[in-house]
Amino acid sequence: MSTELRDEPEAVEVTPELEADAERAQARQGFLVALPALGYLILFFAVPLLIVFVYSFATRSSTGRTLLQDWNLDSYRRLWDPLVGEIALRSVVLAVLTTVICLLLSYPLAYYMATRPPKTRNLMMVLVLIPFWSNFLVRTYAWRVLLGSDGPISQLSQALGGEPIRILFTNTAVLIGLVYGFLPLMVIPVYAALERMDWSLVEAARDLYAPGWAAFRKVTFPLSMPGVIAGSVLVFIPTLGAYVTPALLGGARTTLLGDYIVSQFLAARNQPFGSALSVAVMVVMLIAVVIYFRRGGRTL
Amino acid sequence: MLKKAILMVSVLAVILSACGGDDGEASSAADCEVGATDGDLNFYNWSEYIDPELITAFEDEYGVSVIESFYESNEAMLSQIQGGVSYDLIVPSDYMVNIMISEELLVELNKDAIPNFANMDSDFTSQPYDDGANYSAAYQYGTTGLGVNTALVGEDFEASWALVFDPALTSEYPGGVSLLNDPRETMGAALMYLGYSLNDADADHLAEAVALIQDAKDNIAAFDSDQYDESLTAGEVAVAHGYSGNMIVSIGEADNPDDYVYVLPEEGATLWIDNMAIPTNAASVCTAHTFIDFLLDAENGATLTNWNYYGSPNAASQEFLDQEVIDFYADTASANTEVIEDQGDYEINYTDALAEAKS
Amino acid sequence: MSVGLVPKSASERVLGATSWFVFAFLYAPIIVLTIFSFNENDNVGIWTEFSFRWYGEMFQNDAVMGALRNSLIVAVISTVVSTLLGTAAAVALEKYRFRGRTAFDGLTYLPVIIPDVTMAVMMLLFFVQLFAMLGGLGLSFQFGLGTISLSHIAFSISFVAIVVRARLGQLDPSLEEAAADLYADRRTAFRRVTLPLIMPSVLGGALLALTISLDDVVVTSFVSGPGSTTLPVYVFGLVRRGVTPLINAVSVVMLAASITLVLVSLVFQRRGDGDPGSAGI
Numbered sequence A: 001m002s003t004e005l006r007d008e009p010e011a012v013e014v015t016p017e018l019e020a021d022a023e024r025a026q027a028r029q030g031f032l033v034a035l036p037a038l039g040y041l042i043l044f045f046a047v048p049l050l051i052v053f054v055y056s057f058a059t060r061s062s063t064g065r066t067l068l069q070d071w072n073l074d075s076y077r078r079l080w081d082p083l084v085g086e087i088a089l090r091s092v093v094l095a096v097l098t099t100v101i102c103l104l105l106s107y108p109l110a111y112y113m114a115t116r117p118p119k120t121r122n123l124m125m126v127l128v129l130i131p132f133w134s135n136f137l138v139r140t141y142a143w144r145v146l147l148g149s150d151g152p153i154s155q156l157s158q159a160l161g162g163e164p165i166r167i168l169f170t171n172t173a174v175l176i177g178l179v180y181g182f183l184p185l186m187v188i189p190v191y192a193a194l195e196r197m198d199w200s201l202v203e204a205a206r207d208l209y210a211p212g213w214a215a216f217r218k219v220t221f222p223l224s225m226p227g228v229i230a231g232s233v234l235v236f237i238p239t240l241g242a243y244v245t246p247a248l249l250g251g252a253r254t255t256l257l258g259d260y261i262v263s264q265f266l267a268a269r270n271q272p273f274g275s276a277l278s279v280a281v282m283v284v285m286l287i288a289v290v291i292y293f294r295r296g297g298r299t300l
Numbered sequence B: 001m002l003k004k005a006i007l008m009v010s011v012l013a014v015i016l017s018a019c020g021g022d023d024g025e026a027s028s029a030a031d032c033e034v035g036a037t038d039g040d041l042n043f044y045n046w047s048e049y050i051d052p053e054l055i056t057a058f059e060d061e062y063g064v065s066v067i068e069s070f071y072e073s074n075e076a077m078l079s080q081i082q083g084g085v086s087y088d089l090i091v092p093s094d095y096m097v098n099i100m101i102s103e104e105l106l107v108e109l110n111k112d113a114i115p116n117f118a119n120m121d122s123d124f125t126s127q128p129y130d131d132g133a134n135y136s137a138a139y140q141y142g143t144t145g146l147g148v149n150t151a152l153v154g155e156d157f158e159a160s161w162a163l164v165f166d167p168a169l170t171s172e173y174p175g176g177v178s179l180l181n182d183p184r185e186t187m188g189a190a191l192m193y194l195g196y197s198l199n200d201a202d203a204d205h206l207a208e209a210v211a212l213i214q215d216a217k218d219n220i221a222a223f224d225s226d227q228y229d230e231s232l233t234a235g236e237v238a239v240a241h242g243y244s245g246n247m248i249v250s251i252g253e254a255d256n257p258d259d260y261v262y263v264l265p266e267e268g269a270t271l272w273i274d275n276m277a278i279p280t281n282a283a284s285v286c287t288a289h290t291f292i293d294f295l296l297d298a299e300n301g302a303t304l305t306n307w308n309y310y311g312s313p314n315a316a317s318q319e320f321l322d323q324e325v326i327d328f329y330a331d332t333a334s335a336n337t338e339v340i341e342d343q344g345d346y347e348i349n350y351t352d353a354l355a356e357a358k359s
Numbered sequence C: 001m002s003v004g005l006v007p008k009s010a011s012e013r014v015l016g017a018t019s020w021f022v023f024a025f026l027y028a029p030i031i032v033l034t035i036f037s038f039n040e041n042d043n044v045g046i047w048t049e050f051s052f053r054w055y056g057e058m059f060q061n062d063a064v065m066g067a068l069r070n071s072l073i074v075a076v077i078s079t080v081v082s083t084l085l086g087t088a089a090a091v092a093l094e095k096y097r098f099r100g101r102t103a104f105d106g107l108t109y110l111p112v113i114i115p116d117v118t119m120a121v122m123m124l125l126f127f128v129q130l131f132a133m134l135g136g137l138g139l140s141f142q143f144g145l146g147t148i149s150l151s152h153i154a155f156s157i158s159f160v161a162i163v164v165r166a167r168l169g170q171l172d173p174s175l176e177e178a179a180a181d182l183y184a185d186r187r188t189a190f191r192r193v194t195l196p197l198i199m200p201s202v203l204g205g206a207l208l209a210l211t212i213s214l215d216d217v218v219v220t221s222f223v224s225g226p227g228s229t230t231l232p233v234y235v236f237g238l239v240r241r242g243v244t245p246l247i248n249a250v251s252v253v254m255l256a257a258s259i260t261l262v263l264v265s266l267v268f269q270r271r272g273d274g275d276p277g278s279a280g281i
Helices: A016-055 A074-078 A082-114 A118-133 A136-147 A152-159 A171-194 A199-208 A212-241 A244-250 A257-265 A271-298 B002-018 B052-062 B074-082 B094-102 B115-119 B183-193 B203-219 B228-233 B244-253 B285-296 B298-308 B315-320 B323-328 B344-358 C010-037 C053-060 C062-095 C101-113 C116-136 C145-168 C173-183 C186-215 C218-223 C231-241 C246-271
Strands: B041-046 B066-071 B137-149 B177-179 B220-223 B239-243 B260-263 B269-276
Touching: A016 A271, A016 C062, A016 C101, A016 C116, A016 C145, A074 A271, A082 A118, A082 A171, A082 A212, A082 A257, A082 B344, A082 C010, A118 A171, A118 C010, A118 C186, A118 C246, A136 A152, A136 A171, A136 A244, A136 C010, A136 C231, A136 C246, A171 A212, A171 A244, A171 C010, A171 C145, A171 C186, A199 A212, A212 A257, A212 A271, A212 C101, A212 C145, A244 A257, A257 A271, A257 B344, A257 C116, A271 C101, A271 C116, B041 B285, B052 B066, B052 B285, B052 B298, B066 B074, B066 C062, B066 C231, B074 B094, B074 C116, B074 C218, B094 B269, B115 B285, B115 B298, B115 B315, B137 B228, B137 B244, B137 B285, B137 B298, B177 B228, B183 B203, B183 B239, B183 B269, B183 B344, B203 B220, B203 B344, B220 B228, B228 B239, B228 B244, B239 B244, B244 B260, B244 B323, B269 B285, B285 B298, B298 B315, C010 C246, C053 C062, C053 C246, C062 C101, C062 C145, C062 C186, C062 C231, C062 C246, C101 C145, C116 C145, C116 C218, C145 C186, C145 C218, C173 C186, C186 C231, C218 C231, C231 C246
Parallel strands: B041 B066, B177 B220, B177 B239
Antiparallel strands: B137 B239, B137 B260, B137 B269
8 A cells, every 4th residue: 555665576676785775764764754743742642641551550549649559450450340341332332323424424525525626625625624613512502402392403393293303312412413523534534535536547447347336336435445444543433432422412311431431530530440441442442443454454 | 844843842842931930939828918919810710700800900909910710620620730730729619628628739828818708607617628717718609409490390399309300200391300410419419319418428328329310310311510501491301400500590591580490409409619729839829818808808709799690608798799699599598408528438439320320 | 637427427416415415414503603693692592682792792801812812822833733743654654664663653543542531631640740850950831822732732643644644545656656766866756746645635634633622622621721721621611600602602703714714715725826736725
């Protein structure tokens, strides 16, 4: 998928030493390009992350302070509590659903955007994001009006002679809210992958397999796979930790992972257990994400 | 690009260092005199919790600036203070005062510098979280009770937690009821309904409370700490568990205010008190004392309350209060109320109990 | 690069319809909040009569205006820095092999994966330690817009890097090879060929970074300092008093400002360079 060092036979004759030199020079250059971001993330992310790791073995004092003594594995033992498993499973199901719906809505939009004239494309991309420059809470408020028993959906149903419908405080409301909130995180990467796709390939495919659908399935979709994968990860992970939308639109009627972690850090002021939960979530997710990206890369 | 990035980071570093505070020696509370100031006031408060005119009046009278910052939870504020971020005056709630005192994060107040402390209603200087009010001065208070839509529930109901926990009642209400999404408040309400104290710390009792909420859950539309008052006045729920201040404001703004009442259940309700306190790493301790004194003034205290619609702990302010506020809090004093107290190691159980009750 | 779709084919029509449906979905709540920003009533959800009352109150409310200013400063700084760093990270990861690449790869995903409250607590603890150490060297630092910006950059880098990589991973390598033959050195090849090709994704990443920064509450509220409250933190605190339509007015003003910016940049773009793909917003 990327320009890794070519060792195809057609390359110009090179002596092994020259090749090794070139490889070393390239590695050095790559490291230099990576350095600013790498340095930044190490200092302002990896080092702070160590604190979380250390805290997960610490003890909560009776006033809720974290005591850096009596190191123990109690917080990790608590992870096997059936309550934690139940909460995690429920969150994963919700995140999968949200991701799939986001993909189904985003792909046609991203495809449509990518096939417009260049100026329209940029405009449309900005149009996708503008609603999110308002305020999160205000948008969620507006959804409460739309989904409530006096909202337009309910009024439409009543005008048609039906019952008032209240979507607010249901799982459907949670899904609508989450899909709404995370849609741009899917649209943008999918669009980025589709934009300037080599359409001559698509045309060739269309000549080859007559129906457009087959051409899409065999050529376009696989080519856009990196965008789909990136988008799914960007939607899936934050959904797993979402807690404000489920609370405001769904009435927080069930506990989700994000909610549970927040309540450990804030209400219970139990930093060791909150840290252990976070470490566990991050390890599982990181493994899943890396496998997912590798798999996706191979299908190309 | 590398150069640009380095430039950017160094620009940031400059911005960061430019924000560095003044290193002036902080004075000790004992040396503060009445009306003295020792620098600008860094005031860390809840959003929209003070009439901006009071801030301006203080600035004009004492010639110092008030720099306002805002927080959205006691716990976020605690983390910042524990982290050593320097503020001169904070407004922690009752149980948080208790925690901060035991963590030695609060300055003992010099009452000699706060002559208006005498205006305080004695009920608010003898609270369990800070008996004698040595570290905190009550700012505003309120209760946690039930907002009831009488058009849906009927005029004839008993002020009891049964309004939210008894399925025989709640199944009759269109839209159901809402409870706070707060471990202490919500588990506390269930405990009180079962006849225990809000601060009960017995695991068996808590398990009973969990079962109670699970049985009532079909008719609980939402666990909502944010917009329960709007849900109530929009007719989404028939009964809402929530804080008095939001209830009074929302009911007052509703289309038909007469359809709604706020009641304190007879089994008991939460009394909450927000307090002014000075963190130990405050830079302008004397200005903070002067500001506390300024807000405890009879008329300033009334201005605060008439703007906020919370209860005033200031006895001298009562004559300047709007009738509406007086009426709303009239029966609070006689009601059966309790303040939430920090339960130390047992505290984590409330959080798990609520998570379990909702599962 | 023309598109070989048959005009108004059935699939084209379905695509168009779906897209406009998605746009309707995206803008439905925006229309609601705009309408209610002109509502006279104190209650957000109940319509009484048309008024500019909340716009007037907004411009007079120092706390809101200060919070808005802080939000914009942080958003601009974190967007610019994280776009530069995130793009460089994406290029390094997709185009080069170097020691530590795998670890770096994992590190770029972590800020997306970490629960926000965990990041909030850890950044606070980290800055406390850092400032204590720097304090030992006689340097004095404080929490404020600087710490907020630094934290926002830390999570935004990842979002930018992931979006840009999605584009880079899909580029035809032969294009760059041809460019490398043409321009001899890799840097020129990158600037002349790769960069214009990935520009839409860089722009997309930047816009995402901006959006995320403008909406962050949890991390910001933990790492803020005196006088540095941002708009979302302020609004969340407001909830305790019941949100007023004032906040709708603030949102509408922000939306109006961004739409104006977009329109202005479109006008400039039309006048400006001939490469539409790389035009900035």
